[in-house]
Amino acid sequence: xxxxxxxxxxxxxxxxxxxxxxxxxxxxxxxxxxxxxxxxxxxxxxxxxxxxxxxxxxxxxxxxxxxxxxxxxxxxxxxxxxxxxxxxxxxxxxxxxxxxxxxxxxxxxxxxxxxxxxxxxxxxxxxxxx
Amino acid sequence: xxxxxxxxxxxxxxxxxxxxxxxxxxxxxxxxxxxxxxxxxxxxxxxxxxxxxxxxxxxxxxxxxxxxxxxxxxxxxxxxxxxxxxxxxxxxxxxxxxxxxxxxxxxxxxxxxxxxxxxxxxxxxxxxxxxxxxxxxxxxxxxxxxxxxxxxxxxxxxxxxxx
Numbered sequence: 480x481x482x483x484x485x486x487x488x489x490x491x492x493x494x495x496x497x498x499x500x501x502x503x504x505x506x507x508x509x510x511x512x513x514x515x516x517x518x519x520x521x522x523x524x525x526x527x528x529x530x531x532x533x534x535x536x537x538x539x540x541x542x543x544x545x546x547x548x549x550x551x552x553x554x555x556x557x558x559x560x561x562x563x564x565x566x567x568x569x570x571x572x573x574x575x576x577x578x579x580x581x582x583x584x585x586x587x588x589x590x591x592x593x594x595x596x597x598x599x600x601x602x603x604x605x606x607x608x609x
Numbered sequence: 610x611x612x613x614x615x616x617x618x619x620x621x622x623x624x625x626x627x628x629x630x631x632x633x634x635x636x637x638x639x640x641x642x643x644x645x646x647x648x649x650x651x652x653x654x655x656x657x658x659x660x661x662x663x664x665x666x667x668x669x670x671x672x673x674x675x676x677x678x679x680x681x682x683x684x685x686x687x688x689x690x691x692x693x694x695x696x697x698x699x700x701x702x703x704x705x706x707x708x709x710x711x712x713x714x715x716x717x718x719x720x721x722x723x724x725x726x727x728x729x730x731x732x733x734x735x736x737x738x739x740x741x742x743x744x745x746x747x748x749x750x751x752x753x754x755x756x757x758x759x760x761x762x763x764x765x766x767x768x769x770x771x772x
Contacts (some may be wrong), residue, residue: 509692
């Protein structure tokens with residue numbers, strides 16, 4: 480039983496490490512800034528996910544019980560990683576490096592990074608519906 | 610009265626669950642602390658989140674999460690292949706505009722997050738009116754197919770869950 484668990488843990492760790500390595504390798508291999516942004520999102524999902532799975536089962540193996548905190552780590556990473564990626568891409572848009580390539584919105588307003596504040600008074604916060 | 614005390618019932622439930630996951634054990638004291646946090650945090654943050662989002666079906670939301678996790682794994686392998694083996698000149702990156710029909714801010718945030726977490730696509734921006742998303746794709750020989758895929762696979766499900 481422990482031997483089988485050992486094998487599973489090793490596989491998980493190796494897979495996680497490989498994906499982390501691929502993500503970092505992508506950072507130096509890909510051409511422009513937006514392409515390089517794709518690499519870290521990869522490392523933080525499957526790479527981190529397998530490492531955390533291994534950590535959970537390890538707790539089971541050494542007798543401290545199944546460790547639930549790792550689920551939280553995964554949830555927080557999944558919730559915060561897109562925000563980081565979004566801010567980084569907004570910085571790239573703001574740098575005007577991609578101006579010729581970005582398509583038009585096709586609606587009346589521009590992309591929010593470039594759009595000016597709407598005219599008129601400050602919009603009011605909607606009232607709480609209680 | 611209950612509604613005033615718990616403006617976001619799902620947030621409160623989530624906070625209880627989060628607290629128990631943090632302390633990693635079942636004790637009465639933890640339950641008291643969890644109940645305290647689940648009451649106070651939604652009350653303090655309520656001014657920043659005035660509208661209660663509609664949630665039509667919790668099971669549908671859970672199955673959506675499972676679908677996304679599965680897609681993340683599959684797409685990871687595909688992108689790893691592109692990064693490792695595809696010649697640099699043949700990687701065709703593209704900006705894609707995706708018109709969205711979702712109205713609820715929570716659903717749009719979830720859709721944007723999903724697009725970023727599935728490797729190969731990153732949500733870069735949204736139009737000021739909130740009706741179009743700007744997406745950057747690492748390798749998109751056929752940008753229209755990616756747009757249609759996002760709309761049929763994720764947006765239609767979110768529409769059913771939140772609207």
